[in-house]
Amino acid sequence: MKQDVSSLVAQAREGRPRAVARLISLVEGASPQLREVMAALAPLTxxxxxxxxxxxxxxxxxxxxxxxxxxxxxxxxxxxxxxxxxxxxxxxxxxxxxxxxxxxxxxxxxxxxxxxxxxxxxxxxxxxxxxxxxxxxxxxxxxxxxxxxxxxxxxxxxxxxxxxxxxxxxxxxxxxxxxxxxxxxxxxxxxxxxxxxxxxxxxxxxxxxxxxxxxxxxxxxxxxxxxxxxxxxxxxxxxxxxxxxxxxxxxxxxRGVLVDRRRERAAKEIEVIAVTALRERLADVHGGQRVRVLSLAERVLAGELDAYAAADEVTRALASG
Known part of the structure; x- marks a missing residue:
């Protein structure tokens, strides 16, 4: 069920535990509304x-x-x-x-x-x-x-x-x-x-x-x-x-260490989100929608192609998609 994110955020700001719980549940469940939740929270953190x-x-x-x-x-x-x-x-x-x-x-x-x-x-x-x-x-x-x-x-x-x-x-x-x-x-x-x-x-x-x-x-x-x-x-x-x-x-x-640590934390979070998205796209590739990874694997095993060249084909497919 779709949640009213703005209402949940407002209630969470008031200290209502149920609203906080629902927001964290949206996060844990990788809800389709996750981007909306994070956008609403960003100015408040x-x-x-x-x-x-x-x-x-x-x-x-x-x-x-x-x-x-x-x-x-x-x-x-x-x-x-x-x-x-x-x-x-x-x-x-x-x-x-x-x-x-x-x-x-x-x-x-x-x-x-x-x-x-x-x-x-x-x-x-x-x-x-x-x-x-x-x-x-x-x-x-x-x-x-x-x-x-x-x-x-x-x-x-x-x-x-x-x-x-x-x-x-x-x-x-x-x-x-x-x-x-x-x-x-x-x-x-x-x-x-x-x-x-x-x-x-x-x-x-x-x-x-x-x-x-x-x-x-x-x-x-x-x-x-x-x-x-x-x-x-x-x-x-x-x-x-x-x-x-x-x-x-x-x-x-x-000494400005706290700001540096938080910057590194944000950078790592961005990297994790980006890598997760790439893995999801790679799963699509493995499913045969873009490149037949198993076919590439057979060519690697047969010595017709090296693993790096095969990986290049996969990344080109990801980039073009």
């Missing part, structure tokens, strides 16, 4: 502070996210949460767990929580997450928390979606930090050692500090990612995390 939370499974991302929601609400700020779930949107999966852990905020009109399925998309983010972030931004959220699935190094994609990336770790990971070094440990702006009341918290913090020190040399004035210890289940250390986030945002504002 650019105000929210987007924070990504990532880390291995079991470190307490959902609990930390919930605690951060509470901290920002005490400041009187409107908060949006995108909990990106690897499971099917129909089976529940982690979605239910996230909702249970954030149930304290369920009746708060200043908080909007949405679970999104990755639909198999690598990187821990649903393909529609950038547009969903834009919906929450336009709806008046001051802070948007994006919690990604715990899938390891592929979660580096969160860095492309967030203004500030928070990497969570916990004691008892063993070789987890070493395994994650080439992935999520390279993208953090703020590091959090959660469950810091457990044995090994000091060792985890020391190892993390050591590994961060092995990175590229920083120039004077460069950002040095802080390491904050928390017990999110009790709210301990959460105010320190918020302070670290605000300090990082201030640093980015002063």
């Amino acid at each position: 650019g105000n929210a502070y987007v924070i990504g939370l990532t880390g291995p499974p079991g470190v307490g991302k959902s609990t930390t996210t919930s605690a951060l929601v509470g901290a920002y609400r005490r400041q009187g700020r409107r908060v949006g949460v995108l909990a990106v779930d690897p499971s099917s949107p129909f089976s529940g999966g982690a979605l239910l767990g996230d909702r249970v852990r954030m149930s304290d905020h369920a009746s708060d009109a200043g908080v909007y929580i949405r679970s999104m399925a990755t639909r198999g998309h690598l990187g821990g983010l649903a393909w529609a997450a950038p547009q969903a972030i834009r919906v929450l931004d336009a709806a008046g959220c001051d802070v948007i928390l994006v919690e990604t699935v715990g899938v390891g190094q592929s979660e580096v994609e969160i860095a492309a979606q967030a203004d500030t990336s928070v990497v969570l770790l916990a004691p008892g990971m063993g070789d987890g930090i070493q395994a994650a070094k080439a992935g999520i440990l390279e993208i953090g702006d703020v590091y959090v050692v959660n469950k810091a009341d457990r044995d090994g918290a000091d060792a985890t913090a020391r190892e993390l500090n050591h590994m961060l020190g092995l990175g590229e040399a920083r120039r004077p004035g460069d950002w040095r990612p802080p390491i904050v210890r928390t017990v999110a289940s009790r709210g301990e250390g959460i105010d320190e995390v918020v302070a670290a986030l605000e300090k990082h945002k201030g640093w980015m504002d002063e």
Whole structure:
């Protein structure tokens, strides 16, 4: 059923959760009205502070996210949460767990929580997450928390979606930090050692500090990612995390880094949309409407044509169409 986009946007601006939900559903479902939705939202965005939370499974991302929601609400700020779930949107999966852990905020009109399925998309983010972030931004959220699935190094994609990336770790990971070094440990702006009341918290913090020190040399004035210890289940250390986030945002504002990051985010979003459109056209090609790709493949296998020349024929067909 066709939606009245202008009415939905107006209602979302008033903070009506049902309107926000419908807009995000249009985004997730790749609705034919998606372009209309994005055009209506474009002038209303650019105000929210987007924070990504990532880390291995079991470190307490959902609990930390919930605690951060509470901290920002005490400041009187409107908060949006995108909990990106690897499971099917129909089976529940982690979605239910996230909702249970954030149930304290369920009746708060200043908080909007949405679970999104990755639909198999690598990187821990649903393909529609950038547009969903834009919906929450336009709806008046001051802070948007994006919690990604715990899938390891592929979660580096969160860095492309967030203004500030928070990497969570916990004691008892063993070789987890070493395994994650080439992935999520390279993208953090703020590091959090959660469950810091457990044995090994000091060792985890020391190892993390050591590994961060092995990175590229920083120039004077460069950002040095802080390491904050928390017990999110009790709210301990959460105010320190918020302070670290605000300090990082201030640093980015002063040096123009925030604008640069948002420009790169927009550029990547444009590229993804363009590539998706090209893939759809390529699917048409594979269907035989323009070029018989399978016939080209047979010629490649027979040695009559190389793969690059075959690809050139495909791209020429795309360009002429």
